Every structure is written in structure tokens, then in C-alpha cells.
Amino acid sequence: MAKTVKLADVAKAAKVSQGTVSNVFNRPDMVSPEMRERVMAAADSLGYRGPDPRGRLLRAGRVNAIGVVTSDYLRNFFENGYTRRFLAGIAEECERHGAGLSLVSAQNDEIADWNIRTAVVDGFILNCVVEGSRLVDLAARRGLPFVAVEFPPESGFNVVAADDDQGGRLAASHLIGLGHRRIGILSLEFDDSDKTGIVSEERAAQARYSPTRKRLHGYRETFAGAGLDPRSIPIYETFNDRETVEAGVDAVLEAVPGLTAFLCMSDVIAIAAVHHLQARGLRVPEDVSVIGFDDIDDAASLDPPLTTIRQDIEEKGRVAMRKILGASEGEPVSSVILPVDLVVRRSTGPAREP
Amino acid sequence: MAKTVKLADVAKAAKVSQGTVSNVFNRPDMVSPEMRERVMAAADSLGYRGPDPRGRLLRAGRVNAIGVVTSDYLRNFFENGYTRRFLAGIAEECERHGAGLSLVSAQNDEIADWNIRTAVVDGFILNCVVEGSRLVDLAARRGLPFVAVEFPPESGFNVVAADDDQGGRLAASHLIGLGHRRIGILSLEFDDSDKTGIVSEERAAQARYSPTRKRLHGYRETFAGAGLDPRSIPIYETFNDRETVEAGVDAVLEAVPGLTAFLCMSDVIAIAAVHHLQARGLRVPEDVSVIGFDDIDDAASLDPPLTTIRQDIEEKGRVAMRKILGASEGEPVSSVILPVDLVVRRSTGPAREP
DNA sequence: ACCTATTTTTGAATCGATTCAAGTTTGGTA
DNA sequence: TACCAAACTTGAATCGATTCAAAAATAGGT
Structure with a gap:
């Protein structure tokens, strides 16, 4: 040629x-x-098969492709139980509309800036569970439309998020209803400071990441309504990974003698906690109950099957894709809050006697 | 703005x-x-943040992104155990080189033609486990470099593939060594004819898909060496999904009275077969042994843990990405065959007496 | 001050397609 | 046959950047 x-x-x-x-x-x-x-x-x-997409792109201005941005390593898209489902929903909606899909890593500041600035896409879906503000800033500066997933709905951007407040309330209510009073919380990150450990009252009041803040708000509101002092329930901030979850389980068990239940802000955390409790010789739920958040695939096949707050993760992906396609057509900015449900399986049971 | x-x-x-x-x-x-x-x-x-990628693309000709093409639905990238690992390897190598990653669906002829023709990428990685010829044709016509994964290494293209012959030999040898003589094979597709069912000898000789042909060749070579007539061992062609695997298990159990083992050409097939055998009240491996191929994540956590042929799926993705990046730099066309190993877990055991 | 080598800047052409107002052709009707 | 409306075709400008040979500027040595 x-x-x-x-x-x-x-x-x-x-x-x-x-x-x-x-x-x-x-x-x-x-x-x-x-x-x-x-x-x-x-x-x-002449062997000409059709217009070169490069010429078309410059003149027509559009490429009919969307970039999905993560603040984690790209491989996380294929490994993390929550993220896989989210992407599956996006992929399905992409195919329905004949749109292309690009994966964009924002793993550190330099890479994020470059990738978001140079990705050949018409808009972005930002996975803002953590580090959302950074992603939103960068996407806004690129000047393309974007949807911020799990960013604060009150921010004024196009947002798709689960009802995290309600999820927190349902989870805490479930444990209260089972008689649990000595409870520990294993949380997602509060902000981008790469801090892990027991969370101070001051820090708890200043959570910058929306899912963390709202789920915690739901938990605490429910405790207060049940006559429990929210400040008596320790929070351990994890990186949503096995290592920090294990450290958190150990620390909270030590901080609360006779603890009977863990509230986990994600199923990834909950699954790691169950495994670690079992490795310590504790039975779930007889000795310690564990409830998660998300209802990812692995939740039901855990032994014991995980009680959790279910959000339709794939629907979140589909809605996000529909919004970004609509934004490119001039639809007004708005937020969508997706409902959540309690799914009772076998990782939670009545609180044991002291 | x-x-x-x-x-x-x-x-x-x-x-x-x-x-x-x-x-x-x-x-x-x-x-x-x-x-x-x-x-x-x-x-x-002026609020100018840097060159517009569209102008750069047309003049510079390159976009520094690679498209990964599947003949399945896009969501399969996030769901299928083998495909996820493959993509994780690709993603990791992408990030190492600062290259972008686009997902390209070739789910039917019309979509494939359009998507491959218009994707704004510098080259393609084609997932050619099934329907490889179609993908290779389309990519060649686009005129961009491509790597054909699991395409016949002797085809003369840039290929990355597992040593499927050797994998077949190892799997069959393992069962023969355990005393199995009444064996059934659950295979991948032979060609693009959407055919499923017991495979005739004529059809078995004409398998067009390289992984199917080579794994079968390895199985049969080993049977012959052990004095078993390869034609006495039925093959059931599946779509690598639960439904056709279950039908295959039923059909082969009926065709071979006293059957003691299944050779499955993928772990996805093997896992579905184990579940179905157990649902029929048969014990694995006491009544029927099952061996897979791939060693995806779910293999080790199956109950019982799956004996399988291990290929380093992520390394396959990494090598493919390195080859496509090298092809864009003018490296000569070549093939890479990746080694496989037998991983003995607990889904295979000695053949029971008749 | 002059010369040479190196560094810096220039700017028109190029990349390959789409766009859209104007021009041309065709078909129907009076 | 003439006129009008609809269908079809035209082609220069535009999209926004990079390129690279030539021109200009700078620095160092004699």
C-alpha cells in the first residue's frame, strides 16, 4: 500500500x-x-473502502465515541466487581446506540491531565466514587460534555448516583432491627489525602467524597433515631482493598469489645471483611454480622451469602450513557438518583448476647 | 464558550x-x-489548554490508541472470565506505554464492518478465538496494523496464541494417567455456522477455528498414543455458554454408558459442566472427572477446585499489546506461542470401576 | 568587527474529509 | 414550447493542527 x-x-x-x-x-x-x-x-x-475517520473527525467535529474515566488503574475496569457491572451497563447502551467506547485512565495527576485532554471522544463519563472533583475539573477544562457518576447531585452537573443516604439508612436499620448495638463501620475514602485508619469526629464531618458522606449520613441518622450516639460507633477508613480492610477489622474489633456487626460501605469491603473474620476464627453471622453495599456478583456466592444494599449498577451505567448521549444533543443538565434496596441473605443475624 | x-x-x-x-x-x-x-x-x-486532538490526528496521522475487537457483545469484555483477564493484561500494557484503549464490537457483519472502518485507532488487537477470519479480513481492509490473537500461527500474520496442541496433550494425558477410557469432549465452536451438537468425524476433520482444531488435535494424538481410537470419543460442539454445555453433558452421558470424564475446551465450559453434573446428582470427581482449559479466576474457587490447563491469559494480552505497538514502529511480522501448564486441583480423580 | 556554527523562528503547504449556497439538470404541467 | 419546482451536482472554504526547509537570530571564537 x-x-x-x-x-x-x-x-x-x-x-x-x-x-x-x-x-x-x-x-x-x-x-x-x-x-x-x-x-x-x-x-x-482504487481500493477505497470509505472515508478516512481522521478527515471526517476534523471537519464534522464528532467521532461518536465516549470516554469512561477512572481514577484507578485501567485493569480495575475488568477486575473490580462493582466497576465491571457498571461498565457492562455502559457497554450495552453503547452498542444499542452504535457509539464507540474508550477507556481513559486518570491514575495520577499527570496522566489524567494528558489523557483527558487528548482522548478523541465526544464526551466523558467520569467514575467519581473517589477523586471526583479532580476528574470534574479536568473534564470541564477540556470543554466537552460529561456525566459525573456518584458526584454530589446538588453540584449542578449532570450526575447519576445511587440513593446513598437511603442505602445507609436501610443498612443501619437492618442491623438495629436485629438487635445490634456494638457496631463498627468500614468506610470508603473520605477525600484524596490517601489516609487510612480510625476516623476522627472532625474528619467524619468533612467527608468530601459524596458516596462516603451520604452513606455515613444515612447510617448516623438511623443510629440517632434509635437512641444510639453516632460518635460511639467507630469508623475505619479503608482504600476499598483487602489490606486496609483487614487492618480495619482488627482495629475496630479492638476498639469495641464485644462488637457484633460491621457496616461496610461496599461489597468489596464486606467480602474482604468476611474472609478476614473467618480467618480469625470468628463465625459470620453467629459471632459477627456483616452487611455490604452494592450487591455485586460475588455477594450472592460468598459463603455465607452477603446481606447487602442493592443498587442496579448496570442501570447506572446505562443511565449515564444515555445522559452523555443526550448532553451531546443539547439536553439540559440534570441529576438522576437511582433507588436502592435491602437484600437480606445470610451474613447478618441476631446480635449475640455479651 | x-x-x-x-x-x-x-x-x-x-x-x-x-x-x-x-x-x-x-x-x-x-x-x-x-x-x-x-x-x-x-x-x-485566551483559555487555550493545548492542541485539539482532532487537528493533530489529521496532520500527524496517529492517535496513540489501540482498538480491541471482539466478535461478541461488548459487555462480554467485562463478564467472561477469560476475556476479562486478557483485557486486564492489555490494559496494563496500555498504561505502561501511555496508549489509549478503545473497545470495538464486531457482533455482527454490519456492525463489524462499520466499527472497524471508522474506529479512530492506530491498530487493532483481534480476539480471534472464534470468527477470526472475518475480523482479520476487515482489519486488513482497513489498512491498519493488527494482531490476531489465537489465529493460526502459520497464517503469516502477527499472531499471539497459547500452545493449544500441547494443552490438549497435557489434558488428555492427565485423564489417561488416571485410568480414564470412557471420555467425552465438550468443545468450542468449529466454524461460524452456529452449529451445536455431536460432531461428525467429517466435521471434526475440518475445524476452522484454530484453538478448537489444535486442542482437539492434542487430545486425539494422545488418545492414539495410548491405544484409544480417537473416533470412539464423542465431541459435542458448544457455544461456550451454559445452555449448550448442559445439553452437551446430557448428550454425551447418553452416548457413552459409564462415562468417567469430560475434557472441556475452556474453563467456562468446564464450570458449567460441573454445575450441571452436580445438579444431576453426579459427584465430581468421584463419578465423573472434569478438566478445563485456561485457568480463569473462577477455576480455583469452584467446588471442587477445577483441574485445568493453565495459560497466562494476562501475559497474552500484554504480548499482544507489545506486538501491535511494535508493528506501528515497523517491526517485522511474527508469531508468539505462549506455554501452557497442567494445574491439578480436585475436579479430576481416578476412573471408577465400570 | 567578522565569521562560523548552532539555535530559534517562520509560514505556507499539507493532512482528508464535510459543508452548503449556488448552479445545473430533469420531469411535469399549462 | 415555455415555465416552474424538485432533484442532483458542484467546488472552494473550512475544520485545527503539524511539518520541515528556509530564514533569521544568537553565541562563541579569532
């Missing part, structure tokens, strides 16, 4: 204008059948 | 040439510090 064949070459070979060749490929109804055949014959003889 | 600020606008505001502004952003070492400051000041005052 010594030389690229251009649309202009086809036009010359067929002795027609470039505009006509463009119409043959893009708007065939606007061209007479004879002309269509003439142009296709010329294209075939 | 009423009007897009272009590089040319910055050049005018800073009273320098467009070439200089381009150099400031792309080759800052070639510009004097004073000039750099002057241009950046102008850019900042």
Missing part, C-alpha cells in the same frame, strides 16, 4: 466532485443510482 | 508563528524560555 487513496482520488477517477463522493458514502439517497454505481466502481478499482 | 480558541488564535495573540506555538506545546526544549512564557501567557489569557 504505497499511497493512501483519498476521497479526492475517487472523485477524480469518477470525474465527479468530492461532494458527490461524500454524498455517495454518507447520504446515498441524495445521489442518482447511476452516479452511485459510477462512484462505487471508481472506489473499488 | 462561544467560540473555539485555536492554536492560530494563540499565535496571533502572542505575535508568533503557529509553528512556534506548536513547538511550545509539543517540543518545549526547542523554544527559548522567554518565548515559552510569552506563548503560555497568551494561551492562558
